[in-house]
Amino acid sequence: MFNRGNIHLWLIGGASFFGFGFVKLATKPVEAAIAQSDSQENSAVVIDIAEAEKLYLRRCGACHSLDAHRIGPRHRGVVGREAGSLADYEYSPALRNAEFVWNEQQLDQWLSNPEALVPGQKMGFRISNGAERNAIIAYLRAQSE
Amino acid sequence: MLNGGKAVLSASAVLALSGAGGALSHAYASSGDASQDVAILNVALALEHEAIGAYQLGAESGLLAKDVLGVAVQFQSHHKAHRDALADAIRAMGGDAVDAKDLSEYASALNAASLSSQTDVLKLAARLELGAANAYLGVIPSFQSQDLAQVSARLAADETMHWTALSSVLGAPLPKNALTFGA
Numbered sequence: 107m108f109n110r111g112n113i114h115l116w117l118i119g120g121a122s123f124f125g126f127g128f129v130k131l132a133t134k135p136v137e138a139a140i141a142q143s144d145s146q147e148n149s150a151v152v153i154d155i156a157e158a159e160k161l162y163l164r165r166c167g168a169c170h171s172l173d174a175h176r177i178g179p180r181h182r183g184v185v186g187r188e189a190g191s192l193a194d195y196e197y198s199p200a201l202r203n204a205e206f207v208w209n210e211q212q213l214d215q216w217l218s219n220p221e222a223l224v225p226g227q228k229m230g231f232r233i234s235n236g237a238e239r240n241a242i243i244a245y246l247r248a249q250s251e
Numbered sequence: 252m253l254n255g256g257k258a259v260l261s262a263s264a265v266l267a268l269s270g271a272g273g274a275l276s277h278a279y280a281s282s283g284d285a286s287q288d289v290a291i292l293n294v295a296l297a298l299e300h301e302a303i304g305a306y307q308l309g310a311e312s313g314l315l316a317k318d319v320l321g322v323a324v325q326f327q328s329h330h331k332a333h334r335d336a337l338a339d340a341i342r343a344m345g346g347d348a349v350d351a352k353d354l355s356e357y358a359s360a361l362n363a364a365s366l367s368s369q370t371d372v373l374k375l376a377a378r379l380e381l382g383a384a385n386a387y388l389g390v391i392p393s394f395q396s397q398d399l400a401q402v403s404a405r406l407a408a409d410e411t412m413h414w415t416a417l418s419s420v421l422g423a424p425l426p427k428n429a430l431t432f433g434a
Contacts, residue, residue, distance in 0.1 A: 163433065165389070168298055168382025174360040177297040198290065221287065221393060228394035230291040231386060235434040 158245035161238060169231070172249055178229060185206050185243075185250035189224070200226030213243045268340045268402040288399055289346035291390050292337055295406070297349050298383055303327055304357035306381055309372040310362075319369060319420065321374070326413050333406055340399075346375040370421065377417040384410035388433030405431070 169177035179195040187208055190201035204224050206212060215223045217239045219232055234237050261289050306327035309315060315323060338348035358364070387407035394400040411432065418425065 120396050163378060164381055166382070168386040169294070171360065174362075177294055177301065219393075223252050226287075228290040228294055230287075230294065231389040233434050234337045234392075235387060236342060243262055 137154050152182060153244045155245055155248050158248075161240050162245050165233060165238065165242060171228075179248065183250045185210070185213070185247045187250075198228040200224050205214075210243050210247065213246065214239055214248060217242070222225040268336045268399070270316050283396060285344050286308050286346075287393070288395050289344050291393055292344075292399070293299055293346065293349050295387070295390070296337040296338075298336060298386060299337060300349070300351035301357055302330040302342065302379060302383060303334060303359075303377060304351065304354055305361055306330065307354060308358055308361070308363045308398075309366075309376060312366055312372060314366065314369050314372050316369060319373070322416065322420075323372075326380075326416075327378070329409055329413070333409070357397075373417055373421050377414055377421060377423070380410050380414040380417060382415060384432055385434075 140191040159183050166178075166181075170179070172182040174179055174193045175192075179192050179197070185208055188213070189206050189208055190197045201224050208216075212223065214236075216229075217231075217233045220227050220229045233242070260332050286360065306323050309323050310320060341348040356370070366375065384407045387403045387410060391400045394403065415425070
């Protein structure tokens with residue numbers, strides 16, 4: 107469906123990806139600094155974007171697609187996009203009025219606890235696992251380039 | 252939207268969702284805010300509307316064998332029951348329940364035109380059910396009301412049951428590891 111296949115991202119982040127099951131050797135290293143991670147230690151970690159896409163479909167796919175508004179707004183291009191800014195999606199007033207641009211750090215906070223980042227939002231959905239958040243954010247970033 | 256912002260989850264709202272007897276008489280802590288819970292319930296309701304639409308598209312596609320069609324209709328009826336319970340609860344809490352979109356909008360958002368076999372339909376259904384199970388698990392910590400959090404877990408269990416059955420029809424393997432749902 108959206109075949110970005112085997113793009114690999116180098117992530118500067120926690121070693122928590124190891125043991126998560128989809129660390130692979132990079133063929134095309136791209137720098138992507140992930141601000142938040144479970145681990146303090148900085149080490150280069152590689153995310154398999156094809157695996158990250160599966161995770162995205164499992165965790166976000168009931169409500170989001172890349173190119174169509176579903177229960178939530180479409181995602182392609184979200185990294186670097188102003189929050190709550192798509193004209194044809196009906197955001198909560200809180201997100202519609204938010205004044206920031208999505209970057210990795212904001213996304214990490216949003217997925218950890220959206221209400222803490224934007225009080226009055228309506229997504230409510232959280233991911234407590236930092237490695238999963240990092241993988242999904244890397245995937246969204248790859249779809250935004 | 253909410254009755255004077257009164258942060259009270261009436262017993263009837265939870266009963267609408269729980270279908271249980273009179274045991275639930277919880278109210279929000281007076282500091283709680285029901286509007287947040289109503290917003291999440293409405294997102295869940297929108298998800299159920301889409302699921303009903305997806306099964307409708309599958310049923311009307313002519314791609315499903317008779318026995319599979321029967322299962323699809325049964326699962327759709329579960330989603331209709333979820334829809335009715337969520338809408339009742341939202342109204343009982345003083346909110347406005349979101350309406351379903353036109354079937355054609357679901358068809359386009361889900362790219363129904365690309366479905367050309369029973370397997371395609373079942374894969375789409377399985378993907379949506381797995382996503383729904385994860386969605387219900389992922390909103391649990393955001394509910395003010397413990398009762399609604401439990402309802403969310405019960406809805407996740409239904410979606411997981413659907414996903415498991417669909418996976419088995421598709422011959423897809425079950426997860427090797429434990430704790431792959433939610434995160």
